[in-house]
Amino acid sequence: MPHSGRPDVLYVVHRTPYPPDKGDRIRAFNVLRYLSRRAAVHLAFLADEPVPEATTAALGRYCERVAAAPLGGSRWLRAAWSLARGRTITEGAFASPLLASIVRGWGEETRFTACLASASSVASYLRLPELCGAPAVVDLVDVDSQKWFDYAAASRPPSAWIYQTEGRRLRRLEQSLAGWARAVTVVSDAEAELFSRVCPSSKAHVIPLGVDLEYFRPTDAAGGEAGCVFVGALDYRPNVDAACWFCQEAWPEIHRRRPETRLRLVGRRPSAAVRRLAATPGVEVVGQVPDVRPYLSSAAVAVNPLRIARGLQNKVLEAMAMGKAVVASPQALAGLRQRDKAPALCATSTAEWVEIVGNLLDQPEQRRRLGAEGRRFVETHHNWDVCLSPFDSLLGLAAGGAAGARDPAISVPEGRA
Missing domain, CATH: 3.40.50.2000 (Glycogen Phosphorylase B;)
Structure with missing residues (x-):
């Protein structure tokens, strides 16, 4: 597919990255926008709700191609089956034959410079044989296994047992990343320190969250501040x-x-x-x-x-x-x-x-x-461009953008729920 000779990057996202109105969507969308100035981005994502045409169109402005894979109503049955088979709830909940088929097809057609996963829950898609040879980066954001251990500590049986089991199994998955991923990224120094304890043989790179400084800026409240x-x-x-x-x-x-x-x-x-x-x-x-x-x-x-x-x-x-x-x-x-x-x-x-x-x-x-x-x-x-700049070297991209880069100055929807 022609794209002015820019490097091809596959970005696999665990949830529809638009509109950027909640935590994981905010990070994924800003990563996409950042990468679009440096590479031809091929975006494949899971969708747990219908994807409006306007959303696909908005994402398409940043991408070489876009594909959504609906998770469907059997998601939690797959999650339970995954747990029963000795794997994680997370792997089952984010398993999608359709997404795997999309990634395989793209891998056969395109030689990717690098591949990026937005979470551990979709890291396995980067290991499909059609992507062999493409360096993989997994954006853990958080060491998610610790969240499940925290849930277990704050819960009673039987929920505590399930949470503890998920934490142990997910931790093994996180530890396995060091064996095949080029890099693992997290959102803070505290998470990087935790990852170093979880996986002493590997280092996590810190890529902090930014904030949209144009959208969120001081204003004078009409009725004054209160409460x-x-x-x-x-x-x-x-x-x-x-x-x-x-x-x-x-x-x-x-x-x-x-x-x-x-x-x-x-x-x-x-x-x-x-x-x-x-x-x-x-x-x-x-x-x-x-x-x-x-x-x-x-x-x-x-x-x-x-x-x-x-x-x-x-x-x-x-x-x-x-x-x-x-x-x-x-x-x-x-x-x-x-x-x-x-x-x-x-x-x-x-x-x-x-x-x-x-x-x-x-x-x-x-x-x-x-x-x-x-x-x-x-x-x-917490300026986004500064925060995300480590992706340049991790994904093998030219810093500061490339010739033919897409215009990133596309308005973000004003609604932030």
Whole structure:
């Protein structure tokens, strides 16, 4: 396929990478956009929901070719069967004969300079014989096995047993990557250190998350700043746990001292447990919105009380990019670059949350100072182009783009749920 002589890169993604409105989609889309300036990208992805034509068209602007493989309704049957056969739930849930067929066909037609997988769950597609000889890079993002161990520690049997089993098996899969992948990448120094303990014979390369500094930028709220906001997918277990803990443990005292203060929970598909939080005085469960920026802009404080967290949190970066004062748990801040210099306040105990959030609500000048410092911090340390630049050498691409590169200045949809 003609493409001005640029190198061909296969990018296999575990989920539809558009619109960039949640964690894994945000990273995958920005990786795609970055690579499109340096290579002819062949994008194949799994889809757990129908893919609108507009989505395919938007992705096609960055790609040499695009193909989606629907997972279908038997996904969780395959996951259970995989578990019963001694493999991981993850491998079964992301197994797709159609995706394998697409990759095989492309491998027969195209000699790829390199191949990239967006997660361990799709790494196996890079081992198909038709891709033999093409260097493979696996973007783990997080050492996902640890997430399952964390789930096990926070659960009761029989769920804890299943989570523990998945963690052990997924860890073996992660350890096996060193035997065949050119490189493994993760999102933070903390994840790289964990990977070095999991797989002492291999090194993980750190490619941090960035933030869209044009989209998320400070604005003046029409009605002024007030209250707190928590943003995140409200059907995702770590976010559900964080919202419930904060509303039950820390928020009642914050609200008792300042009865006029409101906490808004913003994000897609609130679980039943999250919806019940609307009965808590001062808590508003907003749910899914087309654009989170007005909710961030109007809040005085952005809170992120995650207790189960891996890697780096987009919601922290986005709030800082908008010039918001951020209070977060140690887990939510662990993935930041230059963590010791990050202008975000850390709270661990209930008492710390109550005091730190309360003080910020009462001190607008301190909020503004923290917000301005946060914006400068992400501009310096979490610019996407800077963050993703290690892919140039790992994938064998020319730094700074190539002749015939696609124009990356394509508008990203304004809705961020």
